[in-house]
Amino acid sequence: MTDLVIRNARLMTCDPSLFGLGVIDPGAIAITGGVVVWVGSDGEHPRDAKREVDAGGRLVTPGLVDCHTHAIFAGDRAHEFAMRAEGRSYLEIAAAGGGIAATLGPTRAASDAQLIAMMSERLATARAGGTTTIEVKSGYDLTVAGELRLLRCIAQADRTLRMRVVPTLLAHLVPPERAGDREAFVRDLCEQLIPQAARDKLAASVDVYCDEGAFTLEESRAILGAAHRAGLRVRGHVGQFKDLGAAELIADLGGLSADHVEQISDQGIAALARAGTVAILLPGACVQLRLPVPPIAKLRDAGVPMAIASDLNPGSSHCETLAIQMWLATTHYAMTVDEAWLGVTRHAAKALGLSGPGTLVPGGPGDVIVWRCEEPAQVPYRYGASQVEAVFVAGEP
Ligand SMILES: [Zn+2]
Numbered sequence: 001m002t003d004l005v006i007r008n009a010r011l012m013t014c015d016p017s018l019f020g021l022g023v024i025d026p027g028a029i030a031i032t033g034g035v036v037v038w039v040g041s042d043g044e045h046p047r048d049a050k051r052e053v054d055a056g057g058r059l060v061t062p063g064l065v066d067c068h069t070h071a072i073f074a075g076d077r078a079h080e081f082a083m084r085a086e087g088r089s090y091l092e093i094a095a096a097g098g099g100i101a102a103t104l105g106p107t108r109a110a111s112d113a114q115l116i117a118m119m120s121e122r123l124a125t126a127r128a129g130g131t132t133t134i135e136v137k138s139g140y141d142l143t144v145a146g147e148l149r150l151l152r153c154i155a156q157a158d159r160t161l162r163m164r165v166v167p168t169l170l171a172h173l174v175p176p177e178r179a180g181d182r183e184a185f186v187r188d189l190c191e192q193l194i195p196q197a198a199r200d201k202l203a204a205s206v207d208v209y210c211d212e213g214a215f216t217l218e219e220s221r222a223i224l225g226a227a228h229r230a231g232l233r234v235r236g237h238v239g240q241f242k243d244l245g246a247a248e249l250i251a252d253l254g255g256l257s258a259d260h261v262e263q264i265s266d267q268g269i270a271a272l273a274r275a276g277t278v279a280i281l282l283p284g285a286c287v288q289l290r291l292p293v294p295p296i297a298k299l300r301d302a303g304v305p306m307a308i309a310s311d312l313n314p315g316s317s318h319c320e321t322l323a324i325q326m327w328l329a330t331t332h333y334a335m336t337v338d339e340a341w342l343g344v345t346r347h348a349a350k351a352l353g354l355s356g357p358g359t360l361v362p363g364g365p366g367d368v369i370v371w372r373c374e375e376p377a378q379v380p381y382r383y384g385a386s387q388v389e390a391v392f393v394a395g396e397p
Pocket of ligand 1: 237
């Protein structure tokens with residue numbers, strides 16, 4: 001007996017064995033036990049479903065995958081946003097108590113229950129916008145014990161929310177109190193934080209912020225090397241402000257993703273293409289910080305898979321909604337509509353090392369969005385209001 005059939009749909013499967021977005025129109029999908037059991041043409045679907053949903057010809061897609069967020073934090077930085085809008089410099093904002101210090105203090109002071117409640121609210125907003133799988137990074141405590149606490153809180157959300165939550169350990173920055181003692185701080189990350197997070201299965205991968213003002217290439221090599229030794233996949237915030245050569249480092253380690261890449265060399269692009277590493281593009285943060293557009297045409301020509309994410313964070317992109325990022329990708333970044341869709345589905349899942357989410361194929365999870373529109377282009381085109389009609393996670397509404 002089939003649990004659920006969604007039929008009479010413009011069905012976007014994102015099946016890699018089909019052309020483009022793998023659209024079947026009119027299509028149908030069957031889900032049993034939370035798993036997709038059948039995909040095909042409308043009319044040929046199983047007839048024994050306990051529940052049948054007639055999509056009325058509307059667009060039906062995989063649940064969206066947000067592959068880069070900093071969704072666990074406390075504190076508000078709207079004041080900093082206003083200062084930036086007035087044209088104040090980064091240094092002026094930092095002198096007024098802005099920057100990461102404005103997030104570190106409140107995050108360290110918040111209880112587990114408070115952090116989980118704030119994060120869960122953000123995740124619920126993301127789900128209302130069609131996101132069913134979401135990556136969440138630690139990174140706003142910057143002590144060994146505090147980062148482990150954030151990862152445990154992320155795992156709690158995983159148990160209570162009906163979403164797929166993928167935890168990442170982020171080596172974000174050197175905290176202000178360790179500025180005089182960077183070497184020892186990096187050693188703490190490599191010898192304590194990373195091995196313990198791996199032992200306790202608190203993170204699927206380790207992300208390093210390798211850029212001017214964050215970790216150097218040598219420090220990043222040590223951090224990602226420790227992750228590799230601990231059996232964790234690697235990824236990085238790369239070239240947001242300056243290209244330090246970290247894309248090549250991540251590719252050499254068989255890394256999952258190189259993120260931001262506003263600045264990346266031709267050699268860096270070639271290395272990502274060779275390794276099959278995903279470039280995660282974060283147009284919301286790029287626009288807010290008024291950074292140059294990444295070299296999309298070069299990434300496309302080299303065959304680098306491109307994902308798009310919200311970068312949900314309190315400093316540069318306080319946004320839970322992927323449709324807005326798809327709009328920025330198709331307008332400001334001049335990506336195609338098909339690229340934007342693959343960027344929030346199959347390619348985003350690949351960036352998390354997942355093969356099931358982000359597609360609708362037999363054996364994959366029954367995470368499905370029914371949209372109010374019929375055309376894929378409508379979602380980024382009409383980005384201002386949610387066009388999500390219904391969200392199914394593992395076949396459950
Ligand atoms: Zn980020």
